[in-house]
Amino acid sequence: MAYRGGSALAGLLSILSALGRVTYRNLRKLGSLAGNNFFLFVFLLLGQSGGFLQVVLGLLLLFPFSSDPLRSIPSERLQQWPLTPRIALALRLASVWFSPVAWITVGLIIWTKSLQFAAAFVGISALFYALSSLFTWVPARAPRLNILAHVPDFGGPIGGLVRKNARELLSILDPYAGLVLTLSATVYRFASSKPEPDAFMILSMLVALTLSTYALCLFGLDTASGFARYHLFPLRGWQILLAKDVAFLAVLLILVAPLHLLAGLAAGLMALTVGHHASVRYRVPQTHWRFTGGAPLTSGLLQAFLMFSAGTLVARTSAWVLLPCVAMFAGSLWYFGKELDRSAE
Amino acid sequence: MEVETGAICAFLGPNGAGKSTTVKMLTGLLKPTSGDALVAGHNVASEPLAVKRIIGVLPENLGLFDALTVEEHLYLSGPIYSLSRAETRSRTDQLLRALALENGRSTFIEHCSYGMRKKTALAMALLHNPRVLFLDEPFEGIDPVTSKTLRGLLTKVAARGVTVFLTSHILPIVERLATQIVMIREGRAVWNSRPDELPKSLEDVYFDLVEWPIEEDLPWLGCSPS
Secondary structure (H helix, E strand, O other): OOOOHHHHHHHHHHHHHHHHHHHHHHHHHHHHHHHOHHHHHHHHHHHHHHHHHHHHHHHHHHHHHOOOHHHHOOHHHHHHOOOOHHHHHHHHHHHHHHOHHHHHHHHHHHHHOOHHHHHHHHHHHHHHHHHHHHHHHHHHHOHHHOHHHHOOOOOOOOHHHHHHHHHHHOOOOHHHHHHHHHHHHHHHHHHOOOOOHHHHHHHHHHHHHHHHHHHOOOOOOOOHHHHHHHHHOOOOHHHHHHHHHHHHHHHHHHHHOOOOHHHHHHHHHHHHHHHHHHHHHHOOOOOOOOOOOOOOHHHHHHHHHHHHHHHHHHHHOOHHHHHHHHHHHHHHHHHHHHHHHOOOO | OOOOOOOEEEEEOOOOOOHHHHHHHHHOOOOOOOOOOEEOOEEOOOOHHHHHHHEEEEOOOOOOOOOOEHHHHHHHHHHHOOOOHHHHHHHHHHHHHHOOOHHHOOOEHHHOOHHHHHHHHHHHHHHOOOOEEEEEOOOOOOOHHHHHHHHHHHHHHHHOOOEEEEEOOOHHHHHHHOOEEEEEEOOEEEEEEOHHHOOOOHHHHHHHHOOOOOOOOOOOOOOOOO
16 A cells, blocks of 8 residues: 555655654764864864864765765665655655755855866765765674774773773774874875974874763763663773773774874873763763764863873873873772762662 | 572563562662662672672663674673683583574674574573572563573573572463562562462463453554545
């Protein structure tokens, strides 16, 4: 039994209205990037001089922008609805306009009056869409090709939890923004005849900054089911937090190793020291293959200040400066671990 | 209310009666607002870690991580309960075989069926050989073969002294398996006995004491659309 006449149009409008709501919610999630330290830094502090970083971020943003709006409806549900071929086609055509890419393309045509430029943008978006589809398609159908499946067990009582947390961290876009910076800096190190030594210290802290917002939302990718399991394990709160921290520091240290390891480590420890508070108290939910966002702005500013101070001190004075950083980190781990223990429903 | 060592206690009641809430309080997921509860002699409020070390739990929401495969859940769990790597691997292999999970052992939880997820959570509850098992609706959503395997398993471990506390809505299974039946209504126990002390079938007692089925006619259902 297929919809006919007026009821067909009503059915189409009902689906489009649901699609509109989903798109609006997704765009609001993108709006939460205002709470991402790295985005704030690039757009507020660097201004015009941050052209390179803005291009990097613009390209990475194309992942969430390029998703097909119709994919937010489960395919089984879509196939079950009694839609005539004409209505299905109308739905396909109308849903295109729920994609931010369509609006950006129109904007580009009006702004540049260049069809070729707009077509190139659509081409890049299609490429990013294909890549992001691969990210979801490959793990489901070819588990061996899933890169995240190869993250090793870290050993010890909480080693399995560290592996899980590392996988979660690698399923958001923040570390990939850091990776682009690390790769660019590495190319600069080898391509430049006389590279500026301070540049690597600053870049190391910038890489730490790309990950720092995640340190404010360490439980953001845990489902209610997973979070309940933490409270069933015979583990103390600080051990659960430490498993998050080890995963964070492992990814960060790999990224800053070619730059300035100690400055990156000091910045990372400060990011976690401040981050425990918001992570345990607010548990801001995050989405896979998106940038982290929605974290408290004051915590982000404090984080950025302490990260740059500690990183610069360690790089300019002595590695012993790491000791107070470790002490502050341990104090925060102990205090908010206790708070996590008390946070059973 | 008391449950003896080695008993299989079925905790029955309608949706929203407080079964899962009770399980949550006994397993440390929820803090009791008043009263005392002891599990194997340990107070759940003041000794939560001691309780967690000796219990195995199948929670209502299963407690699984999307970022891990079926077998990785067990590899993660073993060392947390102080099992060696070799022992964890050996027990994992046996549990995955017993619960017919071997073929899907490398599948990420987010790609598993509900039945597979439930069996994974069950395997996690059993892996560390707990003294008390809390199972929230263990028979719902699993296939008949696994259901039979699980019943056999629970009977065996109870005979070896493990106490089982389970909730379920499948009364025929409960009637065959349980050695103690407790029924609750609106948060209060209205029946507590051995199954052979029931005056009628479990279903009839349940309908009498807990909830009578509502017979509502839906006249529009099955009629041709106007």
